Amino acid sequence: MPAGSFNLFDTHSNGCASVDPGASGNVAIIDRGVCTFSQKVANAKAAGAIGVLIINNVAGDPIPMARTAGFDDDLPAVMIGLNEGVALRASGATTASAGATFQEFVTPANKDILASFSSQGPTLVDLAAKPDVTSVGVNVLSSCVETDPIDCGEAPWAFLSGTSMSTPHIAGSAAVLLQLHSDWTPAQIKSALVNRADLVVKDSITGTHDVGPTAQGTGRENLSVAADATTWMDPSAASFGKVTVGHPTSLNITLSNPTGSSQMYAVSVTKFTPDTFGGTVPSVFDAGTLTSGDNRITVPGSVTVPANGSTTLTVTVNSGQPLGTVIQGWIDLNSGSDDLHFAYYAQVGQ
Template sequence: LGEPEIEQSRDIVVAAIAGAADAGVVPVIAAGNDFDTFGRGSVGSPGSAPRAITAAAVTKRSEIASFSSSGPTPVSQQLKPDVSAPGVGILSSIPEDKGLFAEFNGTSMAAPHVAGAVALLLQRHPSWTVAQVKSALVTTGDPVVGDSGREVSTTREGGGLVDLAAANDPLVFATPASLSFGVLRRGTGLARAVSLEDAGAGGGLWEVSIVPQRAVPGVVLTVPSTVRVPGSLAVSVRVSRTAAEKELTGFIVLKLFDQTRRIPYWLRVSVPTLAREAHRTLRRPGLYDGNTRGKASLVRNYRYPEAGGTFAGPEQVFRLTLTRLVANFGVAVTSQGPGVSVEPRVVFAGDEDHLTGYPALPLNLNPYVTGFLRRQLVVGAIRPAPGSYDVVFETRSARQAGPYGFRFWIDDTTPPRVRLHSRTLVAGAPLRLTVTDAGAGVDAASLLALVDGEPFQIEYEPKTGEVEIDLDSLGPGRHSLLFQVSDYQEAKNMENVAAILPNTRELRAVVAVQR
């Protein structure tokens, strides 16, 4: 259970998590283990589910695990994770023939700690709601530190390391338990309200303060100096026209006598430049030519996630507009001129700070095919919302700019077609097939031929779709053939699509080799 985040309103796993919460089940989800590779913005689905308690991993010294995925969520751009728990060197059971017990690392080790805490809280407080359990854990967390010994950002720790004793007596319930202001532009502001309930002995007048972890010049958060519980806490943020383009994290701290409760928050100041660039329009699927040479170089970084490094060269922008719900859209780079090196990205139109999540990166994201997480110049979106999107072809330097070609598709859920020319062949002759795909196009790297269970060499001609399988080593007789081919869309598919491997075709046949 787990895949890159997509548009939440179309995420079937997020919908299932919400349904569980509606039924009174407290969903606890691992945040993921992608920080080392993808950096900030690496929490996937269903860890991105708003109703879930999403768990980060820490060491036994309360240090954040280097691998523990970081918020914000890449598509919905909300604060996650929610809490932290031990997830490094955790003793767990394994099959008897493997030794019964072993130590493991991962947020999948942290999540059971949180689930156990939830079970104990519900045992002691059976009337608590899902939201109240979440609030109790988030607002009573202890600080999690990094290598420097300083507390890490809320996008790494959430509310902090679960403190079960404190969560058992939270004094106050906060809804929401954390505040996501999202990505804000200069010269804008936003107001949020936090509902505060008496959780037992928590009624009265609380002091309120803001404790930033990272201040951003030109950004002002405002809260009242006190708030009465039960009641509502007003929180506002204002971004000046000269504010720095950075993230802001910290806590809104509530204090009653010697007791404190912390509400984590996150926002980012964004100054996108992509909207200033000219763009071509993608009106229909098919093959297109592009050229980055001589184009503007306005964008250097993309997020979220923040993987991919810096682009110092020119970029070219193509825009598409979806007017209906579709299963997917994407592009694949099919050719590049001598010395040319382009890398595609997909963003919400005009905004380099809003990628369409992991599918926007040139990687194979399908765990069911060979080459999982391999670099592949294919990008897109899974189950996107209607609206406008930009496909950006980037370069690392001006020297890498130049002509290239790409294929563009929309709503492709059909596998390639395969035709076997003959089931009978003379010994020493190759087996011939033809593969075609009118949508995303045949992915040559996906071609696989097994004869009697053994792999055989394949020759493929992209222009004609002709495939030859060298069967020189086969003797006369009948042999079983398994031939498999995918289109480029398959590289972006995962559990959130309607079926496993919808864009892959398998041909099984018995071929006869004659003397």
């Protein structure tokens, strides 16, 4: 589509079944969701539209729109953010100007918003607390296989999203830590990344509410902080799985300190409580509120890790919790310098 001014036609639909013929000769505004982007664009083309403007249906930046084989979708199409779409519709604008500038690297304002397609825990069967940690995985500039006509076309790179993008970030971070600290074990590298992440990830729908440990783990990785780790945890989470109703259940976390000075930590608890915020955030997106303290579990008020040694921190899920209760949050260890935290998760069952 050449640069210029174009008429807009708002379909007020997802464009999956068909697109209103009123879009003919115009740029069709279509909502994201329900069907593939290729189907939306193909339906717009069939209606005579000259281009498509997709409005995102979740918070955060627009995403690359992958093509699906088998559709006649050879039409210019672009996505804008949810907030920008709301503003566009509120303005009542009937025309828009199109231009193009090439910029490879962009630092977006919408950072630390969980991708709407990000998988969540706990794991099946054993109900383990997952994920361990989160990382960058949306709109990542990546190398690309030129023989892939759907994602890459003829270009050697593309903006891609998903676990295929976030996993290499974590793997690369682990490699950096190993290069910096060749004597660290795999468990120590994992703890450094997991237990020193930033607990900053927000929900996919509004981008403003906190999400739980089964959505973000211990948060978004922070490599520079992980590189300075002086105490490690094993395991890196208090993952209870299913606990028996009426019976207290304890789990031990081993803290190791390889330095020549003892490390003393104040121990506190941050409880996570799921909330749909009046139905504005569906429960599947795991948004909620954080509060200080959780009387459903017991932890010591402090713990000291001896120099060149280790100690045990015991976390106990207390008895008296109703059947079906989900107990979750984070336990924080604060020393004033080398702070760390870990997730706890349990389901009360028979």
